[in-house]
Amino acid sequence: MSIVSSLSPRALAAPESGIVEVITYARGREGLIPLWAGEGDLPSPDFVNRAASDALLAGETFYTWQRGIPELREAFSRYYARHFSVSLPVEHFYVTGSGMHAIMLCVQAVTSPGDELIYLSPAWPNIVSAVEISGASAVGLPLDFKDGGWSLDLAKLEALITPRTRALFINTPSNPTGWTATREDLANILALARRHGLWIIADEIYALYYYGDAPRAPSFMDIMEEGDRILFANSFSKNWSMTGWRVGWIVAPPELGQVIENLIQYSNSGVAQFMQRGAVVALDQGDDFVRGNIERATRSRDILCDALIATNRVETLKPDGALYAFLKVDGVTDSRRTALDIIDKTGVVLAPGSAFGKGGELFLRACFLRDPRQVEEAAGRLRDYILKL
Structure with a gap:
């Protein structure tokens, strides 16, 4: 062997x-x-680099709380109030070592070996691998392609749900297709998830890269209610040109706080404090x-x-x-x-x-x-x- x-x-x-x-x-x-x-x-951007560099030179090189430094979690709250018109206390936010790390933690939080997660394809290939490495099965639903555009058939989505299904992975706007769910699409998906008791993992990393007649794409943030089973995975990579930093975040119900903290502890144990200082400035000064x-x-x-x-x-x-x-x-x-x-x-x-x-x-x-x-x-x-x- x-x-x-x-x-x-x-x-x-x-x-x-x-x-x-x-x-x-x-x-x-x-x-x-x-x-x-x-x-x-x-x-x-220089102002982000300077904030991280200043923190590094100031000696901010020690362990941090796995959930993220308070200043960054507060900055998330301001960011979502500004761009999504929602009021979310800091307890909803968790700093991760990239958007990929955020997705992996979300998958680990809601699936077990033998479970199924449904995703929309074509899809970023890391999604399928993250699910399968965790021991669950990724079940793809191809979006419909017609006349140069993409659409979701909700009946086909519901038909894929089995007793083993635990979550739906919804990436909108989509990599690679550019498909962007309408508010009606999101409402229908959320209603389906509620009906079947499923989690939604929402990858809305590209929400601000929207070419319609609104400042951003429709979001589950627009329609969700307290108690909905939705986890949001996000990243600093695309908006602020920080792909190499590997800093992301999760938005989740506060009740999950200890579970997410534990998953962070046993994966990367937290994001370097000086990098989080750069992330704070990106959120507050980067619009x-x-x-x-x-x-x-x-x-x-x-x-x-x-x-x-x-x-x-x-x-x-x-x-x-x-x-x-x-x-x-x-x-x-x-x-x-x-x-x-x-x-x-x-x-x-x-x-x-x-x-x-x-x-x-x-x-x-x-x-x-x-x-x-x-x-x-x-x-x-x-x-x-x-x-x-």
Whole structure:
């Protein structure tokens, strides 16, 4: 028996990322335009960096309370009052070591080995792996795709519920599709969860990246009531260009406080205090920076989608939310092979839709949170490639 084969079956079953494969394939080449990952091209803002640096130099390097420093939890309360018009005491907020960590803790909190969690696909692949590593089963419901847009069939969602179902994972606005639930969608999902006694894990990381006629996307925050079984997983990565910081948070009923604290204690034991100081400043002083990111994303979305839709070979509408164009290109039957070919022939790096599971096999994902000039260059290269297919 080899050393590797002696490991846990759950660990061995964790798949390699289809996104990382294209990154590795492209790495080291000159002239690349990387639209592969869910990350912008701006560094973290100076005022956030300074707050963390000042705290580090001041000696804030000791253990902290697993739930987060009081100043950060208070900043969350102000943030949600400002952007979601809700009044949530600090007891609702828990600091985590990234949005991924927040999702993993939420999954661990509400599922046990043998349970089922239903998610909407195509989906960020980390979701499925987080569930399966925890010992539960991830059950995917493909969103319906028609005329370039995505929609949820609630009857199909309810039909997947079994006695083993414990939770629904709802990511809106969605990575990778850009599907954004309406308030009516959310109300119907919440009613279904109440009817069946299910938890909802709400990934609303992209809520502010909304291109409709409102300041943000509809949220479960708009309709939830006391006693509803909803956990929110969120991250500093996208809004404030802090992907490398690995700081996130959970919003949960205060009754779960000790359970979440324990799960944090036995995973990463808490987030460094100096990093939390940066997070406080991001929340309290970062609205203008976030608006700037959203404006860049809006311009780049329009540039990319307009250019590719004009080929009459791309069946994709402009996404309502998030940071991604999920492109269905005529003639593409193997998104992985096509993504590698696009790297070779154009230098543009996209993520293959096959990496996002059921329903994504014929698509390619492009992240457009980048300099509009660079996105315009990428759009031109992709347009030329598509027209030659």
